[in-house]
Amino acid sequence: MARITAGIGSSHVPAIGAALDGGRTAHPDWAPIFAGYEWSQKWLQEQKPDVVILVYNDHASAFSLDIVPTFAIGCADSFEPADEGWGPRRVPVVHGHSKLAWHIANCVVLDEFDLTIMNLMDVDHGLTVPLSLMLGQPAEWPVKVIPLAVNVIQYPTPTANRCFRLGEAIARAVKSFPEDLNVQVWGTGGMSHQLSGRRAGLINREWDTRFLDQLTADPDALRTLSHEEYIREAGSEGMELIMWLTMRGALGPKIRELHRFYHVPASNTAVGHVVFTPEG
Amino acid sequence: MNMIGAMNTAAFKDIPGTYVFTGERAIEGRHLNRFCMSLMSAAHRTRFKADERAYLDEWPMLESQKQAVLRRDFEALLEQGGNIFFVLKIAAVDGRPTQSVAASFAGQSTEEYAAMMRNGGRSPAGLRSISGRF
Numbered sequence: 199m200a201r202i203t204a205g206i207g208s209s210h211v212p213a214i215g216a217a218l219d220g221g222r223t224a225h226p227d228w229a230p231i232f233a234g235y236e237w238s239q240k241w242l243q244e245q246k247p248d249v250v251i252l253v254y255n256d257h258a259s260a261f262s263l264d265i266v267p268t269f270a271i272g273c274a275d276s277f278e279p280a281d282e283g284w285g286p287r288r289v290p291v292v293h294g295h296s297k298l299a300w301h302i303a304n305c306v307v308l309d310e311f312d313l314t315i316m317n318l319m320d321v322d323h324g325l326t327v328p329l330s331l332m333l334g335q336p337a338e339w340p341v342k343v344i345p346l347a348v349n350v351i352q353y354p355t356p357t358a359n360r361c362f363r364l365g366e367a368i369a370r371a372v373k374s375f376p377e378d379l380n381v382q383v384w385g386t387g388g389m390s391h392q393l394s395g396r397r398a399g400l401i402n403r404e405w406d407t408r409f410l411d412q413l414t415a416d417p418d419a420l421r422t423l424s425h426e427e428y429i430r431e432a433g434s435e436g437m438e439l440i441m442w443l444t445m446r447g448a449l450g451p452k453i454r455e456l457h458r459f460y461h462v463p464a465s466n467t468a469v470g471h472v473v474f475t476p477e478g
Numbered sequence: 479m480n481m482i483g484a485m486n487t488a489a490f491k492d493i494p495g496t497y498v499f500t501g502e503r504a505i506e507g508r509h510l511n512r513f514c515m516s517l518m519s520a521a522h523r524t525r526f527k528a529d530e531r532a533y534l535d536e537w538p539m540l541e542s543q544k545q546a547v548l549r550r551d552f553e554a555l556l557e558q559g560g561n562i563f564f565v566l567k568i569a570a571v572d573g574r575p576t577q578s579v580a581a582s583f584a585g586q587s588t589e590e591y592a593a594m595m596r597n598g599g600r601s602p603a604g605l606r607s608i609s610g611r612f
Contacts, residue, residue: 212576227596258563262515263504283518283570351563353500354485390599393576394552394562395495398583399591401599426489430606434496434562464596466580 200298200375204245205445205453205474206238206384207413210254210327213465215287218330227464234459235331238473241456242332248379249295249342251302251368252325253361253444254386255350257282259322266352267314269364272321272345273299280320289326289335295342298375302344305371311364321345328386331471346444350387350437358428358440359421365447372448385445387438389460390431391467400433401468406460409439410472414455417446435467445474452477492608495583497556507559513537513547514564523571552579 217228259280261267276293279286303313325345333339346368349355356364365383372381389409392400409432412419421443428437446453457473490498497503504511513534516522526533534544546554547568555565569579581591584600594600606612 258515258561258567259518263508263511263561263564281518283567284573351499351561352504353498392496393566393580394497394556394583396584397493397495397600397602397605398580399586399594399600400602400605401595402602403598405602424486424489426486426493429490429496429498430493430612431602434498462595462598464592465577466595468599 200372200377200379200381202369202372202381202383202448202476203247204382205449205476206332206382207442207445207470207472207474208328208331208384208386209388209467209469209471210324210386211463211465211467211469212323212327213463214469215323215327215330218335219287219289230461231463231469234461234469234471237457238332238471239334241473245382246380247341247382249298249344249381251344251346251381251383251448252328252386253346253348253384253441254324254328255438255441256347257322257324258351260319260347263352266349267347268349268356269311270314270316270319270347271299271303272316272319272347273303274317274319277319277321277343277345279326280322282322287323287326289330290338292321292325292329292339292343292345295344297377298372298379298381299344301375302368302371305374306364306367309367309370311367316345316347319345324386328384348441348444350440353425355425355437356440357425358423358443361440362417362421362443362447365444368444369448369450383445383448385442387441388432388436389439389468389470390433390436392433393435393466395434397433399466401462402431402433403460403462403468405431406468406470410458410460410470413442413446413472414453414474417443449474449476450478492611494605494608497562499561503559503561505559507561509537509539510543510555510558510560511564513539514560514567517567517571526571553583
């Protein structure tokens, strides 16, 4: 049977992808970030997951405002890196796991989570930067990826609680998949940041730290926060943090934090990163 | 569990200098954001760069929205229904980094803004609420 063995939280800052692709990983602005993922890269090589369910958001790449799915699951065999206006990132094509993706869609729709099925979709930095941070620069990604895109751009965005409960439903679906698969769930985006208006550059380290603490200790406190609190405290783009709750919901009531990293780089966004395993 | 009621757009408006992209904004910015999305295609980028005004006139946008595009006034674009991730495509055409746009919103140079970020970013203290509720 398939089993969820770990959860990962990670920011997806586009400038990190640009630093990596441009060979600037040793630059003082970026070196601390790559150092913060070294432990996780080694750990992931030992874990050898078969599939990652990667909860992320698209940034006006695959989805224009003409069609805005609240939750969309990638059921294709492969997903090309998106051209975000300056050419696609030169990273490997992302290979999916169609059978598990369709199984999840079948289960969670009957469980009353109405996912949009994506059979053709490009994936932008929201998905590929976390892959790069966790896996470095391989010729091929050594893991299959099921993209789960969440709308965090056009309001109404889903509630934190809805994201959490979708994670619980995904966990039920994975457990009922007959193949023996080692599955991880990654929640990406955040942490605090705001790109526009006079609060541009907002970082709330204290709030971010409490968010990371409560992910382990008291996730109910996070799933009941309102949209306005996420925006007020973590910035307009800090709303992305609701996607970490899908990962958290998929791990069950008790978890263990294996690794944590937090750093504010020179770009716009606080980089947060955690590695969790389910307990019991 | 204390569940959340209807989306509280009044509470969004109480957060200083923050554009929350609601349906109301989407209606206002519909053609502006469609124009921005068109810049994802290299052929459209070329036509836009060759004659910005002529390309803008192909879209049923407000004149004030077109003017904001021409003078790269990102604050005015967001005030008129632009979504940040869509209007950033105009900056991408100019080869201008996101950080430079973010800095301009706050009236800072890119260097000042980057120095602020290296120093831990902008504190939310005093920037949580217009009404003083938070």
